[in-house]
Amino acid sequence: xxxxxxxGATGIGKSCVxxxxxxxxxxxxxxxxxxxxxxxxxxxxxxxxxxxxxxxxQVKYFFDTIGSFDILINNxxxxxxxxxxxxxxxxDWNKTYELNTTSVFLMCKYGIPVIKDGGKIINIxxxxxxxxxxxxxxxxxxxxxxxxxxxxxxxxxxxSRNICVNAVSPGVVYxxxxxxxxxxxxxxxxxxxxxxxxxxKTSDISNLVTFLCSDESNYIxxxxxxxxxxxxxx
Amino acid sequence: MKNLFSIKDKIIIVTGASxxxxxxxxxxxxxxxxxxxxxxxPKCDVRNPIQLDMLVANAIQHGGRIDGxxxxxxxxxxxDLFEYTDEDWDNTYLTNLKAPYELSRKVAKxxxxxxxxxxxxxxxxxxxxxxxxxxxxxxKGGLKQLTKSLAVDLGKYNIRVNNLGPGYIKTNxxxxxxxxxxxEIEDRTIFGRWGEPEDLVGTVIFLLSSASDYxxxxxxxxxGGYLVKGMK
Numbered sequence: 001x002x003x004x005x006x007x008g009a010t011g012i013g014k015s016c017v018x019x020x021x022x023x024x025x026x027x028x029x030x031x032x033x034x035x036x037x038x039x040x041x042x043x044x045x046x047x048x049x050x051x052x053x054x055x056x057x058q059v060k061y062f063f064d065t066i067g068s069f070d071i072l073i074n075n076x077x078x079x080x081x082x083x084x085x086x087x088x089x090x091x092d093w094n095k096t097y098e099l100n101t102t103s104v105f106l107m108c109k110y111g112i113p114v115i116k117d118g119g120k121i122i123n124i125x126x127x128x129x130x131x132x133x134x135x136x137x138x139x140x141x142x143x144x145x146x147x148x149x150x151x152x153x154x155x156x157x158x159x160s161r162n163i164c165v166n167a168v169s170p171g172v173v174y175x176x177x178x179x180x181x182x183x184x185x186x187x188x189x190x191x192x193x194x195x196x197x198x199x200x201k202t203s204d205i206s207n208l209v210t211f212l213c214s215d216e217s218n219y220i221x222x223x224x225x226x227x228x229x230x231x232x233x234x
Numbered sequence: 235m236k237n238l239f240s241i242k243d244k245i246i247i248v249t250g251a252s253x254x255x256x257x258x259x260x261x262x263x264x265x266x267x268x269x270x271x272x273x274x275x276p277k278c279d280v281r282n283p284i285q286l287d288m289l290v291a292n293a294i295q296h297g298g299r300i301d302g303x304x305x306x307x308x309x310x311x312x313x314d315l316f317e318y319t320d321e322d323w324d325n326t327y328l329t330n331l332k333a334p335y336e337l338s339r340k341v342a343k344x345x346x347x348x349x350x351x352x353x354x355x356x357x358x359x360x361x362x363x364x365x366x367x368x369x370x371x372x373x374k375g376g377l378k379q380l381t382k383s384l385a386v387d388l389g390k391y392n393i394r395v396n397n398l399g400p401g402y403i404k405t406n407x408x409x410x411x412x413x414x415x416x417x418e419i420e421d422r423t424i425f426g427r428w429g430e431p432e433d434l435v436g437t438v439i440f441l442l443s444s445a446s447d448y449x450x451x452x453x454x455x456x457x458g459g460y461l462v463k464g465m466k
Binding site for chain 1: 386436
């Protein structure tokens with residue numbers, strides 16, 4: 001099985017790479033800023049590619065050269081800034097949507113013609129898509145809500161080719177995003193709201209991704225599966 | 235799949251184990267080395283709390299602990315709303331909602347030490363209205379929320395509680411729909427096919443295994459895209 005994963009060099013993406021390569025899958029990591037981390041993951045069955053997933057030409061070129069594949073994991077994403085709406089910069093709003101939403105569109109636009117029938121597409125969303133996100137995080141939360149909806153639209157569009165499209169929606173996981181934006185006090189206050197009493201590990205998320213990559217999930221499509229220790233139950 | 239998804243030697247109770255879904259799920263779990271305690275009607279009537287006690291006691295006696303519970307038992311009585319009998323309403327309540335509540339509490343007492351995983355089999359009826367079955371629609375809606383209540387109360391013991399909502403699966407329970415609305419339902423799914431009980435097994439294994447250690451209080455629908463599709 002041949003896998004393409006965006007944002008695969010760090011955090012949740014890295015954990016997916018480790019999990020899927022350990023069961024013999026062939027992985028193509030797309031990274032942009034994390035060259036140092038990406039190079040460490042390179043191995044016989046893990047290749048790395050520097051691609052700006054918000055740039056149409058780069059995404060098109062990547063798929064022109066990569067050949068056919070089985071699984072696409074749209075994991076790259078992030079928050080640009082937090083601010084109240086009246087102070088929020090349009091530039092940051094657009095960047096957030098490019099990074100989280102447009103990137104998924106572009107990866108699908110150019111990936112769908114070359115993904116094999118019977119393949120899988122997995123989008124990494126966020127709890128904030130349903131909760132509205134942290135205060136000041138409207139851009140991030142709504143860009144992820146768009147990903148949830150795109151997942152359902154794509155599931156319909158690709159069902160005739162037997163391609164399952166699902167989203168994985170993590171709650172609190174300590175990754176670069178929290179490192180950048182969350183104080184220790186705030187982070188701990190989040191954990192207090194979680195019934196299982198702990199934050200998620202990146203491996204918790206990659207386990208679910210691994211399941212959705214397997215044949216055991218072939219009748220699941222168009223779903224957004226929440227993985228958050230019970231923090232939010234729809 | 236690697237060990238992460240292992241359910242080998244896990245002690246699992248499955249109710250409704252003689253039914254279309256329950257039997258295939260039980261077989262699937264045993265095939266992977268789990269020890270399954272099957273509650274099947276009429277030998278074990280889940281409406282009877284004493285029989286639930288015996289079921290739990292039997293699993294503890296022979297398994298030493300309980301790692302998983304799959305509440306799969308369910309009944310469905312189709313009838314016109316104005317003809318719907320109290321008996322059918324009560325039986326649906328006792329089997330589809332009260333029994334999972336009672337059994338989950340009884341089992342969770344034994345799971346407190348090591349944690350565990352409880353799966354409630356919900357339904358498309360947990361989300362949508364269907365004709366001529368007020369009890370089934372109501373109890374499946376209730377079961378969906380029971381899961382969330384249990385997930386909150388049992389989280390501190392590392393007991394996870396989730397819903398698995400099957401779509402239209404070819405079983406004895408859906409034979410009326412298969413006969414009368416087969417094509418309509420087929421077309422309503424994204425994949426253009428009914429599900430088989432085998433389609434559920436992977437998700438049950440996933441939710442029982444440590445691969446899903448951070449998932450609790452969630453609804454996972456295995457419905458070929460029935461709920462999502464909505465309008466064509």
